[in-house]
Amino acid sequence: MIVFEDFSLQRGGKPLFDVARATIQPGERVGLIGANGAGKSSLFALMQGKLHTDAGEVRVPAQWRIAHVAQETPALARSALDFVLDGDTPLRAAEARIAEAQARGDGAAEAEAHAAFADVDGYTAPARAEALLLGLGFTLDQTRAEVGTFSGGWRMRLNLAQALMCPSDLLLLDEPTNHLDLDAIVWLEDWLARYPGTLLAISHDREFLDAVCTAILHIEHCKLTRYSGNYSAFESLSAERLALQQAAFDKQQQHIAHLQSFITRFKAKASKAKQAQSRVKALEKLEKLSAVQAAREFSFAFRPADSVANPMLSLEAVDCGYPTTDAARTILRAVTLSIQSGQRIGLLGANGQGKSTFIKTLAGTLAPLAGRLQTAKGLQVGYFAQHQLETLQPDDSALEHLMRRAPSAREQELRSFLGGFNFRGDMATTPIAPFSGGEKARLALALIVWEKPNLLLLDEPTNHLDLETREALVLALAQFDGTLIVVSHDRHLLRATTDQFQLIAGGEVHAYEGDLDDYRMWLLKEAAQRRAGPAKTETAKTSAVPGRPKPRLGPLTKALARIEAQLDQGAAAIERIETALADPALYTGGDRDRLTELLRQQAQAREEQERLETRWLELQTEIEAAAQP
Numbered sequence: 001m002i003v004f005e006d007f008s009l010q011r012g013g014k015p016l017f018d019v020a021r022a023t024i025q026p027g028e029r030v031g032l033i034g035a036n037g038a039g040k041s042s043l044f045a046l047m048q049g050k051l052h053t054d055a056g057e058v059r060v061p062a063q064w065r066i067a068h069v070a071q072e073t074p075a076l077a078r079s080a081l082d083f084v085l086d087g088d089t090p091l092r093a094a095e096a097r098i099a100e101a102q103a104r105g106d107g108a109a110e111a112e113a114h115a116a117f118a119d120v121d122g123y124t125a126p127a128r129a130e131a132l133l134l135g136l137g138f139t140l141d142q143t144r145a146e147v148g149t150f151s152g153g154w155r156m157r158l159n160l161a162q163a164l165m166c167p168s169d170l171l172l173l174d175e176p177t178n179h180l181d182l183d184a185i186v187w188l189e190d191w192l193a194r195y196p197g198t199l200l201a202i203s204h205d206r207e208f209l210d211a212v213c214t215a216i217l218h219i220e221h222c223k224l225t226r227y228s229g230n231y232s233a234f235e236s237l238s239a240e241r242l243a244l245q246q247a248a249f250d251k252q253q254q255h256i257a258h259l260q261s262f263i264t265r266f267k268a269k270a271s272k273a274k275q276a277q278s279r280v281k282a283l284e285k286l287e288k289l290s291a292v293q294a295a296r297e298f299s300f301a302f303r304p305a306d307s308v309a310n311p312m313l314s315l316e317a318v319d320c321g322y323p324t325t326d327a328a329r330t331i332l333r334a335v336t337l338s339i340q341s342g343q344r345i346g347l348l349g350a351n352g353q354g355k356s357t358f359i360k361t362l363a364g365t366l367a368p369l370a371g372r373l374q375t376a377k378g379l380q381v382g383y384f385a386q387h388q389l390e391t392l393q394p395d396d397s398a399l400e401h402l403m404r405r406a407p408s409a410r411e412q413e414l415r416s417f418l419g420g421f422n423f424r425g426d427m428a429t430t431p432i433a434p435f436s437g438g439e440k441a442r443l444a445l446a447l448i449v450w451e452k453p454n455l456l457l458l459d460e461p462t463n464h465l466d467l468e469t470r471e472a473l474v475l476a477l478a479q480f481d482g483t484l485i486v487v488s489h490d491r492h493l494l495r496a497t498t499d500q501f502q503l504i505a506g507g508e509v510h511a512y513e514g515d516l517d518d519y520r521m522w523l524l525k526e527a528a529q530r531r532a533g534p535a536k537t538e539t540a541k542t543s544a545v546p547g548r549p550k551p552r553l554g555p556l557t558k559a560l561a562r563i564e565a566q567l568d569q570g571a572a573a574i575e576r577i578e579t580a581l582a583d584p585a586l587y588t589g590g591d592r593d594r595l596t597e598l599l600r601q602q603a604q605a606r607e608e609q610e611r612l613e614t615r616w617l618e619l620q621t622e623i624e625a626a627a628q629p
Contacts, residue, residue, distance in 0.1 A: 001025050002047070002170075002198070004224055007056030009042060016042055018222040019056065024215070026169075029192065029199040031209040031231060034219030036438060036466050040202045043219070044068070044172050047200075060170065064198075067168035069176065073155035075148030080138065080158055083147050084129040087162035090120040120167075132161040135187040135527055136180070137351050153179040164191065173201040177208050178463060181351040182489045186523045204467050206231045207491040299472045300420055300445075305454035305482035307604060308378040310611065312455055312483060313339040313362065318371035320354065320361045328369045331357045335371070335509045337502075339455070341608070342566055344484045346494045348512055348519055349504035355487045356386055358504060359459050362485065382453025386460045386487075389440045394433035398423045398443050401432075405450055421446040437464030445473070454482040462490045481569075491516055499559040515555045560619045563612055570609045577602045 002024040009017045016039035024030055032040050045051040046058045048066060060066070067087070076083060086092060094117040101110035121128075133143045136157045142150075147158060156179040163171065177185050189211040192199060200217075203209055209216070209231035216227040216234040227234040259282060315337045321330040331354040339345075339362075347355045360366040361373070363383040385391070392401065402414045418428045421442050432440060441464040448456075456477075462470050470490065477484060477497040488494055494516060501519075503512035512519070580586065581598055 001061075003057075003059040005057050005059065007046075007053040007058055009039070009046065009051070009053055011039075011042060015222055017053075017219075017224070020222065020224045021056075022217060022224040022226050024198060024200070024217070026198055027196070028215055029195075029213050030201070030215045030217050031213040031234075032200055032202045032217050032219070033209070033231075033234070033467065035468070036436060038219040039222075040219060041174060044174060044200070044202070047170075047172065064169040065167060066170045066172065067163045067166040068172040069156075069163045069174060070159045073147060073159055077146050077148060079144050080133060080147060080150070081126065081129055081143045083158055084132060084161045084165050085125060087165035088120070088125060088129075088167060090167060091117075091122050091125050094120055094122055129161070129165055132164055132191075133158075135184065135191065136161055137184045157184070160188075169197045171195060171197055171199045173199070173203075175202055175204070177203060177205045177489060180489060182348065182491065182519075183350040183523050185489055186520050187527045190524055190527060204462075204465065204470060205490060205492075206467065206470075298422055298468055300449065300476050302449055302456075302476055302480045302482070303452045305452055305480075306378060306380065307608075308341060308380075308454050309376045309604075310340050310608075311338040312341055312376050312379055314374050315361075315368075316372045316374075318361065318373055319369040320357050320366065321369050322357075322366070323369065330369055331507065332504070332509060333507050337509060339483060339485070340611075341454075341483055342562070342612075343500065344498045344562070345486070346498035346501045347485065347487045347504055348501050353504050354507070354509075355504050356459050358509060359383075359457050359485065359487060360385075363457050379455060380451060380453045381455050381457060382448040382451055383457045384444060384448055384459060384461045386463075388444045388459075389437065389464065392432060392440055392444065395431050397429045397431055398446070399428045401443060401447060402450060405447055417450065418446060438466055438469060441465055442469060456480065456482060456484045456486075458484070458486040458488070460487055460489065462488060462493060499555055499562055501555075556619060556623045560616065560623065563616045563619060567609065567612050567616065570605060570612060574602065574605045574609065577605060 004020055004022045006019045006021050007017055008015070008019055032043065034040055042051060043058075046053065047060050048068065094113060097113035098110060098117060101107075101113050117123075130140075130143055134140070138154075138157070147155065150158065160173075160176060160179075163173075176188065180188065185205070185208060189208065192201075192212050199212070201209070201212060211230075213230045215229070216231060218225045218227065218234065218238070227237050229237070315335050318332075318335045319328075319330050320332040320335060321328055323329075335358070347358065349355050357366065361368060363381055363385075364375075365383070365385075398418050399411070399414060402418060403409075403411075406414060415428055418424075423443065423446070432443065435443070441461070445461070461473065465473065470493065474493050474496045477486075477493070484497060486494070486498060501512040501514075502509055514522075577598055581595075581602065586595055586598075
């Protein structure tokens, strides 16, 4: 087992662990969580022997083989497949023995080397490595491509594949889902469920932690606290533990107050002096409990969006892609789609199928190669690109970034707004270069929120966010009163903020009538086929499209509830407008502009109510059809 025995560690003068203790049993799959900077990566370094404790010890069985994901990958000339096979060091050692024996002409040694090669499953190794690469999103052709031809994100996938290829007793994964799409994450969860060794995973993806982990190790206040179960169990048990801790603290405070009251009343009385003194000693010996230190939860909200006519945005036979000097590179063909106010759409599909290309086209950063794209008057788009952080200026402060968006706004107003995103004091005025990825992502979100968008286009907005900020984003999006289209590998975000899906695959965009569970089952089925014969079923990511199952009630009822909420809001808005119109002063004061504006708002609100009522009836019909056996 792994034992953390009363160990302490400081880095750069900052205490990370102070007399911390915990144990991990062989075969457990443990999620390691904690605030950014709490010491998660340092704990991994301790287990690998790269760091040493200041006191106490961290014990990992000496015979255990440890696999971890490298953080850097040089631009190697060797193929992706060979690079992954390098992770199997016993395999490479057996190959080297065969080569050496052949060079010496030693037949006996060569026979022994071939036996060793068979013992490490050398004959199946290329197929196993290929299956890993296909599962992580590579095509069969890409497995033969040189490592140096891949981008940084794809090289991280190669590093992950190499770590999975390594025979190990302990597997350390640090944010393994950061560079993966949803398809690859589902495959990885399935692979880890069958991993026979001990797993420790650092992750901000709560659904990944729920799917994979059998225990949670929480770093808080320089201590390690272990919880049985997955992340959802941790949330429940942690809340219960904090409630018990606070109750014990309150009870002890009452006891202390009672002792102190007795001491104060009777310490001067000779008849009670002995009892008073005994209570003084009892008070001195009492081990003081700590009150619950409630962490300040980060939260923010989108500003109310201005109304816009329907359809907000429409595409007619649009080809999406990239113009080149020779010929345009078309990714998606003949896309016809109408975006209505209030829709909340999640985009599904593997990396490379065109999700980001589609969002760029909707955002207007890519012009259609063919067809027509129309936008309604008053449309205000908020676009968070997959590489949004690269658009920030590292030498400028958060305040300077916002001032460029709002040159006429008062500085105090801008500072107050940034304070709502935890950019307070000097943090608002210092260059952002040293900011963490999560802090830069918060700034990018703040800049979008300032614009008061009525259409949000989000392409992997959670990539650099910790669990707390992800949850704040989920809550803000759930309350956003505009239209949302999102690409994300974070299923918790998708489940909480979207109620319909569009699938992008095979050069097409079409409605996907299932839910995320349907999509997961299809992905697992495809992964099983690849395991059975990877060469025969190269990958569903380039051609196959999952079937369109019968609609599930879950997404439909969520959509119905959202429409009902919008109908309630609309009715309240109409009531406010009509109350204003009933004011006699409106007609005698000569303010014809205000009267005209109120009448316009009334007509628009009634039109929107009619549209929502029509959609409500359609959903009711769909729910009745889906409920049929």
